[in-house]
Amino acid sequence: MDIRVINIHNNSEKERISQFLINQNLKYGNDIEYTIALFEEKQIIGTGSISGKVLKCIAVDESKQREGIAAKIVSRLVKKQFENGRTKNFLFTSPDKIDQFTGLGFRLLSVAEPIYALLEMGMDDIDQYLHVLKKYQKTDSIAKIISTLIINANPFTLGHQFLVKKASTESDIVYLFVVREDKSLFPFETRFSLIEEGCRSFDNVKVIDGGDYIISSATFPTYFTRESEKEIVSGQATLDANIFINYIAPTLKINRRYVGNEPYCGTTSIYNQVLKKVFPSAGIEIKEVPRFELDGKAVSASSVRELIKNLKINETQKLLPSSTYRFLISKEANPIIRKIIASNSRH
Amino acid sequence: MKDQVNIGQAGTLESSDVLVFVRFSPQQKGIKIDLESPSEKCFGKMILKSIEDVLNDLGIWNIYIKVHDRGALDCTIRARVETAVKRAQKNKGEQEE
Amino acid sequence: MKKRLRRTALYVPGNDPSMIQNAGIFGSDAIVLDLEDAVSVNEKDAARLLVRNALKNINYGNTEVIVRINSFFTPFGKDDLEIIGRAHPDGIRVPKVETIQDIQNIEKFLDRIEAEEKFEKNSIKILPSIESALGLFNVFEIAKASQRIEVINFGAEDYTADIGAERTKEGKELFDIRTRMLLAARVAGIEVQDSVFAHVRDTEGLIRETQFIKQLGFDGKSVIHPSQILPVHQVFTPSQEEIARAKRIIFAIKEAEKKKSGVISLDGRMVDAPVVAKARRVLDYAQAAGLL
Numbered sequence: 065m066d067i068r069v070i071n072i073h074n075n076s077e078k079e080r081i082s083q084f085l086i087n088q089n090l091k092y093g094n095d096i097e098y099t100i101a102l103f104e105e106k107q108i109i110g111t112g113s114i115s116g117k118v119l120k121c122i123a124v125d126e127s128k129q130r131e132g133i134a135a136k137i138v139s140r141l142v143k144k145q146f147e148n149g150r151t152k153n154f155l156f157t158s159p160d161k162i163d164q165f166t167g168l169g170f171r172l173l174s175v176a177e178p179i180y181a182l183l184e185m186g187m188d189d190i191d192q193y194l195h196v197l198k199k200y201q202k203t204d205s206i207a208k209i210i211s212t213l214i215i216n217a218n219p220f221t222l223g224h225q226f227l228v229k230k231a232s233t234e235s236d237i238v239y240l241f242v243v244r245e246d247k248s249l250f251p252f253e254t255r256f257s258l259i260e261e262g263c264r265s266f267d268n269v270k271v272i273d274g275g276d277y278i279i280s281s282a283t284f285p286t287y288f289t290r291e292s293e294k295e296i297v298s299g300q301a302t303l304d305a306n307i308f309i310n311y312i313a314p315t316l317k318i319n320r321r322y323v324g325n326e327p328y329c330g331t332t333s334i335y336n337q338v339l340k341k342v343f344p345s346a347g348i349e350i351k352e353v354p355r356f357e358l359d360g361k362a363v364s365a366s367s368v369r370e371l372i373k374n375l376k377i378n379e380t381q382k383l384l385p386s387s388t389y390r391f392l393i394s395k396e397a398n399p400i401i402r403k404i405i406a407s408n409s410r411h
Numbered sequence: 412m413k414d415q416v417n418i419g420q421a422g423t424l425e426s427s428d429v430l431v432f433v434r435f436s437p438q439q440k441g442i443k444i445d446l447e448s449p450s451e452k453c454f455g456k457m458i459l460k461s462i463e464d465v466l467n468d469l470g471i472w473n474i475y476i477k478v479h480d481r482g483a484l485d486c487t488i489r490a491r492v493e494t495a496v497k498r499a500q501k502n503k504g505e506q507e508e
Numbered sequence: 509m510k511k512r513l514r515r516t517a518l519y520v521p522g523n524d525p526s527m528i529q530n531a532g533i534f535g536s537d538a539i540v541l542d543l544e545d546a547v548s549v550n551e552k553d554a555a556r557l558l559v560r561n562a563l564k565n566i567n568y569g570n571t572e573v574i575v576r577i578n579s580f581f582t583p584f585g586k587d588d589l590e591i592i593g594r595a596h597p598d599g600i601r602v603p604k605v606e607t608i609q610d611i612q613n614i615e616k617f618l619d620r621i622e623a624e625e626k627f628e629k630n631s632i633k634i635l636p637s638i639e640s641a642l643g644l645f646n647v648f649e650i651a652k653a654s655q656r657i658e659v660i661n662f663g664a665e666d667y668t669a670d671i672g673a674e675r676t677k678e679g680k681e682l683f684d685i686r687t688r689m690l691l692a693a694r695v696a697g698i699e700v701q702d703s704v705f706a707h708v709r710d711t712e713g714l715i716r717e718t719q720f721i722k723q724l725g726f727d728g729k730s731v732i733h734p735s736q737i738l739p740v741h742q743v744f745t746p747s748q749e750e751i752a753r754a755k756r757i758i759f760a761i762k763e764a765e766k767k768k769s770g771v772i773s774l775d776g777r778m779v780d781a782p783v784v785a786k787a788r789r790v791l792d793y794a795q796a797a798g799l800l
Binding site for chain 1: 418420423424425426430432434445447475477479480481
């Protein structure tokens with residue numbers, strides 16, 4: 065019995081793994097960066113893969129369902145992750161395998177029947193994150209309407225600011241979470257500080273780092289690859305929503321969430337549908353707000369990026385708060401602008 | 412850039428072993444131990460004491476340790492903690508060179 | 509003649525807590541906690557501490573506890589010996605021994621550690637392993653190089669690779685090393701063990717090989733899986749006839765001693781020292797097998 069690293073650039077090796085996974089109803093994704101397989105007499109009896117912070121596609125031959133094999137595979141993956149500086153791992157699996165992994169020490173975070181379950185293990189787990197969140201709470205509790213907003217803001221536009229203003233005027237407190245994952249053309253630190261500046265005039269808005277638990281590739285992988293069927297998207301959106309409902313909202317006593325109505329993005333509108341289905345029964349009101357329009361067109365970050373790509377930066381001024389525009393025309397923005405011009409990404 | 416020079420890891424999730432992560436950081440004051448163990452109720456205190464003993468013997472006063480126990484013997488837990496700490500210290504040393 | 513039997517020595521991967529803690533229950537005469545081939549390079553540090561702690565805390569009963577350290581020519585060997593030595597294993601199996609100097613290096617280390625830790629002198633044995641042509645060439649000297657050496661063995665894979673032979677299941681290519689190891693051991697008055705039979709599922713093959721080496725005169729065999737222990741012990745278990753004959757020889761000795769007669773004979777044959785030693789040995793094996 066030996067463990068081997070699979071060459072993920074070799075199609076025939078990848079095919080062998082795919083075949084093995086198909087027998088267990090698993091798909092070998094395009095986002096996978098590292099795969100190992102356990103061989104016995106040249107046959108694959110188990111496999112596991114890594115994609116960013118997530119362990120997935122872990123499967124063991126049914127006739128050899130001794131716990132030992134899954135433990136070996138996961139241990140090896142954890143070790144590899146550690147070599148890359150990761151001390152925490154998420155694990156993506158199907159609900160019927162939850163016990164197998166909680167038995168190994170993983171903690172169940174969220175389930176979206178019938179397809180998905182999300183677990184985690186390692187340092188800086190969700191308890192740590194919630195502990196940090198608690199510090200944002202105001203100690204006086206006369207606040208009645210405690211709202212939340214989750215934005216990526218790539219970059220922060222007047223459209224975003226409009227949404228924040230609406231939340232701010234209609235609520236006692238607004239917790240604004242910024243999506244952490246750096247798969248956007250504007251890096252996290254930049255997005256965060258542009259949001260902070262753009263929200264300075266709203267004194268009941270707290271801008272918070274969303275960390276690993278709010279629309280990240282762990283909790284909502286499809287958000288970034290944008291190439292999935294509706295079921296997969298809504299399943300993963302349910303995972304994300306459940307984490308919010310079960311952990312984040314109770315910690316901050318959130319009872320309302322604002323979302324922007326998204327006409328251009330299929331994934332986001334499916335996501336919003338899931339929210340509207342799941343949040344109200346958990347005591348959180350959903351308020352869907354129509355996009356801020358200028359000259360009959362919704363003001364969106366993607367339209368701003370499109371203008372930048374076409375070197376029409378001055379035309380973005382009317383779509384942006386002055387703080388964002390000031391940044392765009394400053395020297396610091398140059399590397400980002402160059403990236404946007406060169407990229408083909410929709411993000 | 413991820414700062415990976417002051418973390419250490421040892422052990423596995425296989426039966427009778429423990430998986431240990433340790434981290435030295437300037438913000439960490441005191442010893443913080445997170446233990447995940449199926450026998451937490453019966454042996455939790457004992458395991459924590461063993462870990463603290465190892466840290467005392469190594470002269471460590473500020474550290475964050477996360478331990479996932481898979482039913483390991485006391486001597487195994489101690490060996491893995493010592494290994495993880497020494498690996499973290501070695502990484503730190505290499506960075507300072 | 510040493511009382512300790514060495515019919516089987518079970519290799520145990522040094523980085524596997526589950527195997528290490530259970531190693532004593534499988535019934536082998538000895539266990540070899542392996543820090544060398546069974547442990548990957550980036551886990552050598554972890555295995556060393558695991559084995560050290562096991563030595564200090566786990567009760568292995570009457571099983572002989574050996575640790576196979578890494579060769580002194582690797583970055584790991586000295587650290588292994590320093591740390592493991594102080595945990596007082598019964599013996600250290602030294603891989604790739606080629607010259608007397610290799611033994612003397614280890615001996616100096618052990619002398620110092622025993623003195624510093626106040627262990628009984630020479631209480632930690634050295635078990636040299638011959639794994640190359642040069643090692644085999646020097647085996648007669650190596651076998652006598654230290655009082656700490658009570659048994660020698662060899663590594664078939666590395667040896668055959670070194671001499672350029674083809675490794676086969678039948679093991680014909682090992683004929684020379686086996687006979688030479690045997691000769692060297694007997695001249696030095698120590699024991700010799702055969703190397704592992706790697707085909708774990710082939711019990712018949714294991715038994716055939718063990719019968720062959722027992723017939724040659726070997727005292728035991730290394731094994732890599734608990735399932736190999738019983739078959740090897742069975743091969744080393746004397747038959748009823750052998751036991752009966754051995755008993756008669758011992759009886760004849762006692763009778764001769766009573767009569768203060770110098771010469772002993774049995775069934776018309778002279779019974780001299782080697783025959784007596786062998787008879788005692790047969791009874792030791794019989795006792796270990798629970799037949800007495």
